[in-house]
Amino acid sequence: xxxxxxxxxxxxxxxxxxxxxxxxxxxxxxxxxxxxxxxxxxxxxxxxxxxxxxxxxxxxxxxxxxxxxxxxxxxxxxxxxxxxxxxxxxxxxxxxxxxxxxxxxxxxxxxxxxxxxxxxxxxxxxxxxxxxxxxxxxxxxxxxxxxxxxxxxxxxxxxxxxxxxxxxxxxxxxxxxxxxxxxxxxxxxxxxxxxxxxxxxxxxxxxxxxxxxxxxxxxxxxxxxxxxxxxxxxxxxxxxxxxxxxxxxxxxxxxxxxxxxxxxxxxxxxxxxxx
Amino acid sequence: xxxxxxxxxxxxxxxxxxxxxxxxxxxxxxxxxxxxxxxxxxxxxxxxxxxxxxxxxxxxxxxxxxxxxxxxxxxxxxxxxxxxxxxxxxxxxxxxxxxxxxxxxxxxxxxxxxxxxxxxxxxxxxxxxxxxxxxxxxxxxxxxxxxxxxxxxxxxxxxxxxxxxxxxxxxxxxxxxxxxxxxxxxxxxxxxxxxxxxxxxxxxxxxxxxxxxxxxxxxxxxxxxxxxxxxxxxxxxxxxxxxxxxxxxxxxxxxxxxxxxxxxxxxxxxxxxxxxxxxxxxxxxxxxxxxxxxxxxxxxxxxxxxxxxxxxxxxxxxxxxxxxxxxxxxxxxxxxxxxxxxxxxxxxxxxxxxxxxxxxxxxxxxxxxxxxxxxxxxxxxxxxxxxxxxxxxxxxxxxxxxxxxxxxxxxxxxxxxxxxxxxxxxxxxxxxxxxxxxxxxxxxxxxxxxxxxxxxxxxxxxxxxxxxxxxxxxxxxxxxxxxxxxxxxxxxxxxxxxxxxxxxxxxxxxxxxxxxxxxxxxxxxxxxxxxxxxxxxxxxxxxxxxxxxxxxxxxxxxxxxxxxxxxxxxxxxxxxxxxxxxxxxxxxxxxxxxxxxxxxxxxxxxxxxxxxxxxxxxxxxxxxxxxxxxxxxxxxxxx
Numbered sequence: 077x078x079x080x081x082x083x084x085x086x087x088x089x090x091x092x093x094x095x096x097x098x099x100x101x102x103x104x105x106x107x108x109x110x111x112x113x114x115x116x117x118x119x120x121x122x123x124x125x126x127x128x129x130x131x132x133x134x135x136x137x138x139x140x141x142x143x144x145x146x147x148x149x150x151x152x153x154x155x156x157x158x159x160x161x162x163x164x165x166x167x168x169x170x171x172x173x174x175x176x177x178x179x180x181x182x183x184x185x186x187x188x189x190x191x192x193x194x195x196x197x198x199x200x201x202x203x204x205x206x207x208x209x210x211x212x213x214x215x216x217x218x219x220x221x222x223x224x225x226x227x228x229x230x231x232x233x234x235x236x237x238x239x240x241x242x243x244x245x246x247x248x249x250x251x252x253x254x255x256x257x258x259x260x261x262x263x264x265x266x267x268x269x270x271x272x273x274x275x276x277x278x279x280x281x282x283x284x285x286x287x288x289x290x291x292x293x294x295x296x297x298x299x300x301x302x303x304x305x306x307x308x309x310x311x312x313x314x315x316x317x318x319x320x321x322x323x324x325x326x327x328x329x330x331x332x333x334x335x336x337x338x339x340x341x342x343x344x345x346x347x348x349x350x351x
Numbered sequence: 352x353x354x355x356x357x358x359x360x361x362x363x364x365x366x367x368x369x370x371x372x373x374x375x376x377x378x379x380x381x382x383x384x385x386x387x388x389x390x391x392x393x394x395x396x397x398x399x400x401x402x403x404x405x406x407x408x409x410x411x412x413x414x415x416x417x418x419x420x421x422x423x424x425x426x427x428x429x430x431x432x433x434x435x436x437x438x439x440x441x442x443x444x445x446x447x448x449x450x451x452x453x454x455x456x457x458x459x460x461x462x463x464x465x466x467x468x469x470x471x472x473x474x475x476x477x478x479x480x481x482x483x484x485x486x487x488x489x490x491x492x493x494x495x496x497x498x499x500x501x502x503x504x505x506x507x508x509x510x511x512x513x514x515x516x517x518x519x520x521x522x523x524x525x526x527x528x529x530x531x532x533x534x535x536x537x538x539x540x541x542x543x544x545x546x547x548x549x550x551x552x553x554x555x556x557x558x559x560x561x562x563x564x565x566x567x568x569x570x571x572x573x574x575x576x577x578x579x580x581x582x583x584x585x586x587x588x589x590x591x592x593x594x595x596x597x598x599x600x601x602x603x604x605x606x607x608x609x610x611x612x613x614x615x616x617x618x619x620x621x622x623x624x625x626x627x628x629x630x631x632x633x634x635x636x637x638x639x640x641x642x643x644x645x646x647x648x649x650x651x652x653x654x655x656x657x658x659x660x661x662x663x664x665x666x667x668x669x670x671x672x673x674x675x676x677x678x679x680x681x682x683x684x685x686x687x688x689x690x691x692x693x694x695x696x697x698x699x700x701x702x703x704x705x706x707x708x709x710x711x712x713x714x715x716x717x718x719x720x721x722x723x724x725x726x727x728x729x730x731x732x733x734x735x736x737x738x739x740x741x742x743x744x745x746x747x748x749x750x751x752x753x754x755x756x757x758x759x760x761x762x763x764x765x766x767x768x769x770x771x772x773x774x775x776x777x778x779x780x781x782x783x784x785x786x787x788x789x790x791x792x793x794x795x796x797x798x799x800x801x802x803x804x805x806x807x808x809x810x811x812x813x814x815x816x817x818x819x820x821x822x823x824x825x826x827x828x829x830x831x832x833x834x835x836x837x838x839x840x841x842x843x844x845x846x847x848x849x850x851x852x853x854x855x856x857x858x859x860x861x862x863x864x865x866x867x868x869x870x871x872x873x874x875x876x877x878x879x880x881x882x883x884x885x886x887x888x889x890x891x892x893x894x895x896x897x898x899x900x901x902x903x904x905x906x907x908x909x910x911x912x913x914x915x916x917x918x919x920x921x922x923x924x925x926x927x928x929x930x931x932x933x934x935x936x937x938x939x940x941x942x943x944x945x946x947x948x949x950x951x952x953x954x955x956x957x958x959x960x961x962x963x964x965x966x967x968x969x970x971x972x973x974x975x976x977x978x979x980x981x982x983x984x985x986x987x988x989x990x
Contacts (some may be wrong), residue, residue, distance in 0.1 A: 095621045097641045097840065099478030099987035107480075113526035271476050278509070307517050 259289025
């Protein structure tokens with residue numbers, strides 16, 4: 077995880093001076109998706125890199141220890157062994173960046189990862205996810221319990237009431253949304269957030285991470301996200317310490333693309349292990 | 352009515368899309384096209400082959416692949432009715448001079464530099480993306496002149512430099528590159544500019560992942576170029592960006608309008624009022640607000656000043672290839688022995704012939720300059736004779752100094768006149784019409800002395816009054832908004848005044864032609880320097896007496912004298928924005944030749960008389976088109 081953001085004094089003039097021109101940002105978003113295309117072995121390399129950024133997530137009402145276990149195993153072995161061997165990447169220790177679960181399931185996740193011999197962190201959503209309309213006392217208690225259970229990262233949902241009334245908080249990472257909204261991670265929004273991250277870095281020297289979550293399902297999308305980060309923030313941010321993708325089905329699409337690259341054929345659903 | 356055969360000359364580095372934008376409207380209205388493409392471009396030849404396979408109409412599209420020197424040869428072929436030249440300014444100038452008198456109309460599209468004006472209330476990150484689009488991508492037509500408000504200078508330079516570091520150059524078809532190369536000539540041009548800028552004390556910053564061998568040139572940012580250095584006046588080549596600071600919006604406008612280029616520009620500001628004000632006051636053909644480089648076939652694209660006055664796209668693009676119904680095909684009227692150096696240089700002296708008998712003539716009319724009658728610089732007058740050969744009166748002998756004074760007065764009156772609402776302009780024209788009516792008897796008697804019958808003279812005066820009123824009413828139309836696909840927000844097609852318009856009236860129809868030319872010029876916001884009919888300038892001078900009381904000072908300036916001499920002065924004047932000449936064939940040829948100086952749009956009659964009393968020729972849409980220039984203003988919207 078990146079060094080903690082020590083934070084700064086709240087200076088609202090930083091925010092009031094910002095201008096964002098929406099049509100121009102929309103045009104930039106279209107450009108990113110259309111212009112940067114990576115092909116062949118470079119595409120395979122970018123896809124494997126994208127895998128290392130994934131926070132493999134399961135946030136359903138019917139999560140139990142069995143699907144958590146399957147998830148953790150998939151986090152340790154995201155791509156089928158023989159495919160990695162064909163790319164000569166089987167010994168590079170490719171795993172996802174983290175596993176993201178509800179607080180009640182943190183114990184199961186920690187246990188499953190330990191059994192698989194995996195050191196990737198367990199991230200827990202907390203603070204009344206996804207609406208965050210609970211008392212401060214219970215929200216703090218949730219975080220404490222999750223950390224006790226072994227979570228190394230916490231996805232905190234900000235109190236939107238405070239936001240809408242102009243009372244701000246700081247963080248190490250900013251996330252586009254909970255992933256449970258109707259509109260989640262879109263490029264125009266991301267562009268504005270990334271520019272803010274860069275400005276903050278230029279002003280204070282502190283690097284804040286970025287995580288788009290929700291709606292990223294195809295491998296092509298993930299490549300567009302990678303090129304966006306690379307263009308707006310640079311290679312320094314292309315590390316799991318500063319960039320995560322919150323996704324669940326994305327991993328299977330990436331695996332299918334890699335399968336196609338290695339074998340030249342399109343995989344059936346049952347060809348690849350589910351997560 | 353369609354024009355006929357169009358010759359199209361393309362520059363060494365043209366994009367296929369640009370070529371299509373010029374060919375398609377020509378073909379659509381029924382013209383046939385001959386294109387001269389530079390050597391080494393196979394794609395246009397393939398297009399011509401496909402066109403040839405269309406069967407029923409072989410020969411509608413023809414391509415010649417050859418060196419640039421064939422341009423004048425193509426242009427001077429008999430039968431070519433219009434030539435459109437795209438390329439560098441100096442070559443355009445040379446072509447203008449060569450084609451004087453040859454017959455075809457000349458449309459020029461010159462230069463590729465654009466401008467980006469960044470105010471402190473702009474979204475700087477998005478503006479930086481605009482700079483990338485404008486100068487550092489394959490879609491950019493040329494280099495960029497970047498004006499940045501001082502308060503955001505450091506921030507902008509930092510972001511620009513960071514962004515440049517992310518740019519990648521390489522072979523054009525690789526999807527992961529931003530810019531390719533445009534040939535060794537372009538590389539040499541850019542290199543020369545950078546060296547010169549450095550020798551004049553500029554800072555040069557280059558970045559980006561670009562192969563270091565020719566012809567690849569890295570994205571370049573030049574700053575701290577002294578305003579007085581020659582590089583600031585020269586065109587900025589691709590892929591260079593020259594950045595200069597400004598303090599206030601007023602200064603920015605002065606800097607932006609202070610170059611001979613008048614192509615395209617963008618204004619970046621989140622304050623609506625400021626953005627629109629700058630957009631309207633920039634002297635450019637296309638202005639984008641908070642965007643750069645947007646194009647659409649329905650929107651006219653062109654320029655003013657030395658960017659040439661040929662348009663493509665939209666209504667204006669179609670009018671390029673049309674001419675009024677009934678006009679005959681243009682034939683060459685070249686006069687081989689016209690010496691441009693001495694035409695109109697010397698003023699033949701006009702001593703009164705014979706003795707003056709009869710009642711003493713009225714005191715000589717002065718020149719009407721700056722709102723009042725004044726004596727000419729040369730302190731002499733010329734006699735005007737009536738249809739019986741008797742002396743009609745004396746008018747001033749205007750010269751070069753008087754023309755200079757008249758143009759200055761017109762420029763001084765211009766801002767005020769442009770600022771008037773269309774309603775005020777209409778009211779003034781109607782007031783002038785009323786004054787003409789009151790003066791009817793004087794005007795009729797003047798016309799009668801020149802041999803016009805009483806009935807015809809009265810009809811001429813009446814028609815003149817009606818025309819003034821009609822043009823007054825037409826001054827109401829401002830501009831209209833266009834529908835553009837894929838854009839949220841309006842695009843306005845504005846009709847703006849040309850500036851100072853010089854008019855040399857024909858000898859025939861001394862009152863009607865004078866009014867028919869003056870009224871549209873004024874209705875569209877121009878200020879005028881006018882040379883009236885040579886054989887009978889008196890009706891015009893009578894009207895001046897009314898103009899002295901009704902119109903703002905300097906709006907209309909009337910200079911009498913030797914027509915060739917005055918035409919020479921006006922045609923060579925660098926600060927006259929357009930010239931309408933109705934006189935001899937030789938004069939027309941000279942005007943076309945001399946207009947190459949500042950590339951002013953000219954309208955000549957090639958020595959033919961025009962039927963001023965007919966609606967089509969005297970008050971038709973051609974006058975409306977020529978009296979103003981178009982500007983496209985893009986306003987993308989969204990929040």
